[in-house]
Amino acid sequence: MHLNYSVKARDFTSAGSVSSAIKKVLKQLNIPPADIKRIIVALYEAEVNIVAHSYGGTIECELSHDRIELTISDEGPGISDLTMAMTEGYSTATEEVREMGFGAGMGLSNIKKNSDVLAIDTAADSPTIIHMTFNLKQGG
Amino acid sequence: MTLREIVEIVDGKVLCGENDLDRNVLNGFSSDLMSDVLTLLDEDILLITGLSNNQAIRTAEMSDIKQILFVRNKKPNKTMITMAIEHDITIITTTYSMFKASGLLYGAGLSAIY
Ligand SMILES: Nc1ncnc2c1ncn2[C@@H]1O[C@H](COP(=O)(O)OP(=O)(O)OP(=O)(O)O)[C@@H](O)[C@H]1O
Ligand SMILES: [Mg+2]
Numbered sequence: 001m002h003l004n005y006s007v008k009a010r011d012f013t014s015a016g017s018v019s020s021a022i023k024k025v026l027k028q029l030n031i032p033p034a035d036i037k038r039i040i041v042a043l044y045e046a047e048v049n050i051v052a053h054s055y056g057g058t059i060e061c062e063l064s065h066d067r068i069e070l071t072i073s074d075e076g077p078g079i080s081d082l083t084m085a086m087t088e089g090y091s092t093a094t095e096e097v098r099e100m101g102f103g104a105g106m107g108l109s110n111i112k113k114n115s116d117v118l119a120i121d122t123a124a125d126s127p128t129i130i131h132m133t134f135n136l137k138q139g140g
Numbered sequence: 141m142t143l144r145e146i147v148e149i150v151d152g153k154v155l156c157g158e159n160d161l162d163r164n165v166l167n168g169f170s171s172d173l174m175s176d177v178l179t180l181l182d183e184d185i186l187l188i189t190g191l192s193n194n195q196a197i198r199t200a201e202m203s204d205i206k207q208i209l210f211v212r213n214k215k216p217n218k219t220m221i222t223m224a225i226e227h228d229i230t231i232i233t234t235t236y237s238m239f240k241a242s243g244l245l246y247g248a249g250l251s252a253i254y
Contacts, residue, residue, distance in 0.1 A: 012193070012194070013219075014194075015194070015195060016194070016198035016199075016202070019198075019202060020198070023201075023202070033204070037183075037203070040202050041178050041202055041203065044199075044202045045175065045178060048174075048195075100193060100195050101189075101191040101193065101195045101196060101199070102195070103173075104174075104175040106173075106178070107175050110175060110179055113179075
């Protein structure tokens with residue numbers, strides 16, 4: 001199964017709606033709750049990052065019986081120092097983002113902890129493409 | 141501790157989820173930082189927050205948290221209440237500060253996660 005969504009920059013009213021839609025699908029497929037939780041927490045963090053830090057982007061979800069792959073892409077501005085960005089507590093979030101309850105600098109490390117394989121392709125003035133793989137313990 | 145007891149302790153108002161007030165909750169977690177909440181592995185949690193926007197409800201939804209206490213008279217709007225009802229989340233509000241609400245609930249036996 002393949003799902004495709006777009007995510008608007010700065011739209012904090014609907015931020016999380018894609019994660020919510022995908023969570024519904026995973027529940028319907030009877031994926032174990034512990035897997036749903038880690039997949040959705042990682043996805044929601046990435047979705048909020050598109051809203052908070054990028055010019056907008058897309059979320060793709062590829063489901064097979066033993067694995068879920070998520071590709072979260074945006075149109076930039078990219079991350080110049082990824083090691084720094086992955087550090088817990090590091091954040092460039094604006095005041096507006098902080099008022100929305102984000103900007104703790106925990107998102108990327110949350111994503112890393114919850115995914116089985118994580119690949120991030122980014123650079124200054126470039127798109128950011130995050131690819132996450134989740135291996136499912138039981139067939140979904 | 142039941143949600144009903146929580147409401148009594150913080151002199152709270154229930155905005156939605158009235159039918160679930162007999163539900164038991166083991167832990168409390170106070171934060172305005174949603175990514176902090178998203179690190180929690182436990183789900184048996186009362187989220188105590190002063191952050192009153194859609195993302196507070198979304199964060200509870202994504203973390204499978206079923207009850208939120210909004211402190212300092214933060215009033216959730218209609219959209220937030222609709223979202224909460226859709227995901228069976230009980231919303232309680234109190235005029236007490238986060239410090240006072242957390243202190244009273246901890247004193248009454250609601251556990252801390254860390
Ligand atoms: N998609 C993105 N595009 C550009 N920069 C990003 C993107 N995602 C993250 N960043 C950069 O990496 C930093 C760290 O991201 P991370 O998600 O860990 O924390 P945060 O979003 O600032 O706060 P939190 O996620 O805890 O609410 C961000 O502050 C931002 O500078
Ligand atoms: Mg983030």
